[in-house]
Amino acid sequence: xxxxxxxxxxxxxxxxxxxxxxxxxxxxxxxxxxxxxxxxxxxxxxxxxxxxxxxxxxxxxxxxxxxxxxxxxxxxxxxxxxxxxxxxxxxxxxxxxxxxxxxxxxxxxxxxxxxxxxxxxxxxxxxxxxxxxxxxxxxxxxxxxxxxxxxxxxxxxxxxxxxxxxxxxxxxxxxxxxxxxxxxxxxxxxxxxxxxxxxxxxxxxxxxxx
Amino acid sequence: xxxxxxxxxxxxxxxxxxxxxxxxxxxxxxxxxxxxxxxxxxxxxxxxxxxxxxxxxxxxxxxxxxxxxxxxxxxxxxxxxxxxxxxxxxxxxxxxxxxxxxxxxxxxxxxxxxxxxxxxxxxxxxxxxxxxxxxxxxxxxxxxxxxxxxxxxxxxxxxxxxxxxxxxxxxxxxxxxxxxxxxxxxxxxxxxxxxxxxxxxxxxxxxxxxxxxxxxxxxxxxxxxxxxxx
Numbered sequence: 001x002x003x004x005x006x007x008x009x010x011x012x013x014x015x016x017x018x019x020x021x022x023x024x025x026x027x028x029x030x031x032x033x034x035x036x037x038x039x040x041x042x043x044x045x046x047x048x049x050x051x052x053x054x055x056x057x058x059x060x061x062x063x064x065x066x067x068x069x070x071x072x073x074x075x076x077x078x079x080x081x082x083x084x085x086x087x088x089x090x091x092x093x094x095x096x097x098x099x100x101x102x103x104x105x106x107x108x109x110x111x112x113x114x115x116x117x118x119x120x121x122x123x124x125x126x127x128x129x130x131x132x133x134x135x136x137x138x139x140x141x142x143x144x145x146x147x148x149x150x151x152x153x154x155x156x157x158x159x160x161x162x163x164x165x166x167x168x169x170x171x172x173x174x175x176x177x178x179x180x181x182x183x184x185x186x187x188x189x190x191x192x193x194x195x196x197x198x199x200x201x202x203x204x205x206x207x208x209x210x
Numbered sequence: 211x212x213x214x215x216x217x218x219x220x221x222x223x224x225x226x227x228x229x230x231x232x233x234x235x236x237x238x239x240x241x242x243x244x245x246x247x248x249x250x251x252x253x254x255x256x257x258x259x260x261x262x263x264x265x266x267x268x269x270x271x272x273x274x275x276x277x278x279x280x281x282x283x284x285x286x287x288x289x290x291x292x293x294x295x296x297x298x299x300x301x302x303x304x305x306x307x308x309x310x311x312x313x314x315x316x317x318x319x320x321x322x323x324x325x326x327x328x329x330x331x332x333x334x335x336x337x338x339x340x341x342x343x344x345x346x347x348x349x350x351x352x353x354x355x356x357x358x359x360x361x362x363x364x365x366x367x368x369x370x371x372x373x374x375x376x377x378x379x380x381x382x383x384x385x386x387x388x389x390x391x392x393x394x395x396x397x398x399x400x401x402x403x404x405x406x407x408x409x410x411x412x413x414x415x416x417x418x419x420x421x422x423x424x425x426x427x428x429x430x431x432x433x434x435x436x437x438x439x440x
Contacts, residue, residue, distance in 0.1 A: 012271055018278050057267060082270045083297060104277050104293050106286070106327055126315040161311065162318030162334070 001118045003050035003076075005031040009041045009063060010055035010080060015103060019053055019080055022101075022110035026118070027051075041066055048073040051118070053101070055080045056088045064088070064095045071096030071191070078117055084125040090135075094194035098122060098187055121165070121180035122187055129160035132186060146196065148186065155182045222295050269296055284366060287328070291358055294320060298354050310343045310384070310438065313350045314377065317357050321375070324361060330370060336377040343382075343438045352412040353436070356420065357388065359405045360432045364390040370429065382438045389431040 006023055010016045013036075020032050033049065035041035038061045041054075052075050054063040067077045079092045079100040089100055099122035101113045113123060124132075133156050140147040148156070151172075158168045169179045273293045280286035308316075318334050325332050345353075364370045370390035378385040406422075409432075413420035418436030425431045 012274070014275050014278050015271075018274075082274065082293070103274055104290050109327060126312070126319045130312065160315060162315035162322075164322055 002027045003030055003118070005033065005047075005049050005051075007033050007035065007041065007044055007049040007052040007054075007070075007075075009035045009038070009052070009058065009066065011036050011057070011059050012055075015055065015080070018103070018107065019110070022107050022114060023051075023053065025107060025111035026114035038063065038066060045069065045073070048075050051076045051078065053078050053080050053114075054092075054097075055103075056092055062088065062091075064092045067092055067097050068095040071098075076118065078114065084128060090128065090131050093128075093187060093190055096191040098184070116180075120184045121177075122183050124156075124159050124183050124186075126160050126162050129156050132156055132190065133160060135190070146189065146192070148189065152182050152186055155179060156186065159183075222292070222299060265296060265299075283328070287324075287362075287365070290324070291362060294358060295355070298351055308345055308347070308350060310345045310379075311340055313345050313353060314340070317354060318375070321357070321361060321373075325365075325373060328365060330365065331372050333372070333374040335375065337379065340377075341379055341438070343379075345438075349416055349436075352416050353386070353434075356409050356412050356434055357386070359409050360388050363405060364388070364392060364430070379438065384434075384436050384438050386434045386436075387431060389425045389429055391425070391427070391429040 006027070008016060008019055008023065010019060016034055016036070020034070023030055023032055030051075033044045035044055036059075038058050048070070052067075052070050054066060054077060056063045056079060063079070067079070071077050077092075077097045079089060079097045080103050081089050081100055082103050083089070084100065084102055093100070099113075099117035101110055101117075101123075103110075105113065116123065133153070136148045136153070139150045139153050154172075155168055158171060159165075163171070165179050165183070166176055168174075169176045172179070270293070273289055273296065276289040277286050277293070280289060314336065318332075318336075321334075322332050361373070364373060370392035372391045374389045376385075376387040376389070378387075409420055413434060413436070416436040418434060420432065420434045423431045423433060
């Protein structure tokens with residue numbers, strides 16, 4: 001799976017150079033528009049980029065709001081971060097980011113992560129997995145699209161213990177592809193869950209008619 | 211460039227001491243009231259948040275630059291391990307005290323990624339019925355550092371292709387064993403010596419012990435034992 005154009009948002013020039021290189025390795029021929037601030041990024045949303053790589057620690061605000069806007073337009077949003085158990089990263093995931101990359105990876109490592117996310121195989125660190133388990137709680141007694149299925153919860157528990165995707169696949173005798181699919185569904189439920197919560201909360205406060 | 215490593219090392223050590231010292235209880239005759247305790251914790255948490263934001267922006271960015279501009283892979287690996295030390299100090303200490311299980315999971319995940327970057331495999335052997343022991347942040351930090359240094363040595367001095375971790379828990383004691391398949395013998399040279407001394411000092415802080423032994427199938431085995439308090 002490839003993309004024609006991408007939006008790259010990071011306030012540090014050397015990070016942009018590194019991430020641009022990774023984007024071009026992952027998706028040869030991709031056109032990369034760059035922004036060093038949220039304000040500048042907002043001028044580059046039309047036409048919508050196929051993919052956006054966003055650093056959260058921007059000088060003029062948190063990248064999460066940008067992610068929400070872009071995700072609604074169908075852009076694949078990926079967070080670029082140094083810390084993978086950061087509360088801000090979790091918030092970005094709730095806003096619809098479909099994965100994250102760690103900025104200290106090698107260029108090839110980064111390119112692999114980007115390609116993985118693009119084909120629906122997002123990474124998940126043990127600390128994010130633990131946060132997700134706390135967030136969703138135990139699977140509901142009656143199957144409910146908002147909560148995790150028992151299998152998804154099991155997968156998350158193993159990831160939280162430090163298992164790799166391959167090790168989880170071996171444990172349940174599934175393919176790596178299937179396990180990666182579970183992770184993708186979990187991310188999707190997280191952002192759907194969050195939008196639903198936000199809508200309900202807004203309705204409760206009388207801001208939006210339910 | 212060496213001075214920069216030394217400077218970051220000292221700065222991180224200073225920050226770690228500040229962050230840990232804030233959590234040590236002052237000597238008091240009567241037990242502190244729950245309210246005072248809560249206020250103290252909140253003040254400490256705000257202070258950590260402030261330090262975190264400073265370090266996140268400044269040190270994180272500079273370490274990334276060192277990684278990106280490293281003249282050789284082992285420089286980048288060293289800068290990455292400094293970044294990992296930074297992660298320990300600012301992000302791990304922000305949450306609630308972790309459990310032994312959480313800490314081992316994080317160590318495992320970090321080791322897998324680090325070794326994958328240089329093409330070395332990791333075999334991880336851990337009992338399924340690990341006791342649910344809490345592990346205070348200060349102790350967890352020592353454990354992270356010891357394992358990180360042991361892996362650095364295995365990669366740098368012996369060029370190991372395979373690493374095996376074996377964990378055993380018995381009678382409130384943790385045995386953490388790391389064996390490589392590289393050239394046998396403890397690491398030589400100045401940096402090897404300082405790393406070993408640091409690992410011994412940390413094992414002492416944990417009221418534990420650390421030893422280097424030849425592996426049963428070649429290579430070196432690092433064995434750390436430490437008490438687990440309930």
